Amino acid sequence: MDWDKLRIFHAVADAGSLTHAGDVLHLSQSAVSRQIRSLEDSLSVTLFHRHARGLILTEQGELLFDATKSMVKRLDAAAARIRDSEDEVFGELRVTTTTGFGTLWLAPRLPALYAKYPSLKIDLMLEERVLDLPMREADVAIRMKEPSQADLIRRRLMNIRMRLYATPEYLEQAGMPATMADFAQHRLICQNTGAAQVAAGASLVQQLMAFDIPSTLTVNNYFGVLQGVLSHLGIGVLPDYLTEDFPKLVRVLPDVESGEVPVFLAYPEELRQSKRVAAFRDFVTEEIFAYRKRQRVAAEGED
Numbered sequence: 001m002d003w004d005k006l007r008i009f010h011a012v013a014d015a016g017s018l019t020h021a022g023d024v025l026h027l028s029q030s031a032v033s034r035q036i037r038s039l040e041d042s043l044s045v046t047l048f049h050r051h052a053r054g055l056i057l058t059e060q061g062e063l064l065f066d067a068t069k070s071m072v073k074r075l076d077a078a079a080a081r082i083r084d085s086e087d088e089v090f091g092e093l094r095v096t097t098t099t100g101f102g103t104l105w106l107a108p109r110l111p112a113l114y115a116k117y118p119s120l121k122i123d124l125m126l127e128e129r130v131l132d133l134p135m136r137e138a139d140v141a142i143r144m145k146e147p148s149q150a151d152l153i154r155r156r157l158m159n160i161r162m163r164l165y166a167t168p169e170y171l172e173q174a175g176m177p178a179t180m181a182d183f184a185q186h187r188l189i190c191q192n193t194g195a196a197q198v199a200a201g202a203s204l205v206q207q208l209m210a211f212d213i214p215s216t217l218t219v220n221n222y223f224g225v226l227q228g229v230l231s232h233l234g235i236g237v238l239p240d241y242l243t244e245d246f247p248k249l250v251r252v253l254p255d256v257e258s259g260e261v262p263v264f265l266a267y268p269e270e271l272r273q274s275k276r277v278a279a280f281r282d283f284v285t286e287e288i289f290a291y292r293k294r295q296r297v298a299a300e301g302e303d
Helices: 004-013 018-025 027-042 059-083 099-116 168-174 181-187 199-209 222-230 274-303
Strands: 048-050 054-057 092-098 120-126 142-143 152-160 163-165 187-191 215-219 234-240 252-256 261-268
Touching: 004 018, 004 027, 004 054, 004 059, 018 027, 054 059, 092 099, 092 274, 099 120, 099 142, 099 222, 099 234, 099 274, 142 152, 142 274, 163 168, 163 199, 168 199, 168 252, 187 222, 199 234, 215 222, 222 234, 252 261, 261 274
Parallel strands: 092 120, 092 142, 187 215, 187 234
Antiparallel strands: 048 054, 142 261, 152 261, 163 234, 163 252
């Protein structure tokens, strides 16, 4: 199929007019019309219904327009990646991470990234499903375990642990538990052990559930768990990186925590030279370095 004819068809379908498409393409109306007729002849279909108010796509035309829209989008994305060889950072960057980390840690820090690169367009995809980076379902991933896919560049960002937190208001009303057995007097807020989550967090929840806990609230992501805790509903199992942004949370049973959970940033080998990926990678790395430094200073101040 002739790409030039498809390009002209796409412009006509997008504009709904031969004249307007000709203006965009810098072609005469008659030249545009000839190309559309030639395409229709080659496909043996009618692509447009013609009437005095303009052009309307036929069912076959709609199918072809869907295809050309996808082609144009991919070409635009390819052109943006090619332009990444320049110094300017701009264009779309598709980032995937978990709902909890994306909403509670990453999103609140993005204003600083946009301030540095105002032409950047981030498509943040928050879900527990692991997207396929080599198949380009996303450009960059932040994951709570080391990626196993081949042809990925990966960087370990930090380690986190799941711990127990509550609000001062809840603890004033319900009391501070001194042992795990005291959970019999409290409500536990956590992810359901059947929900997609890190194994260390699920293991801690299973350990807690072994006690006679009369009331629970289970949510399928840590953002929901946090909202339950902030609403003074009970004691929540939450990642320790929350303590900086929510300093009023009180840690409960300081000796109880999950094993370490590694956090990795990964992207395909083919994006090694991408300016957008490099800008995002360096930004996240700097933010985590600064966070860890503040945590060390705070810990030294407590000694």
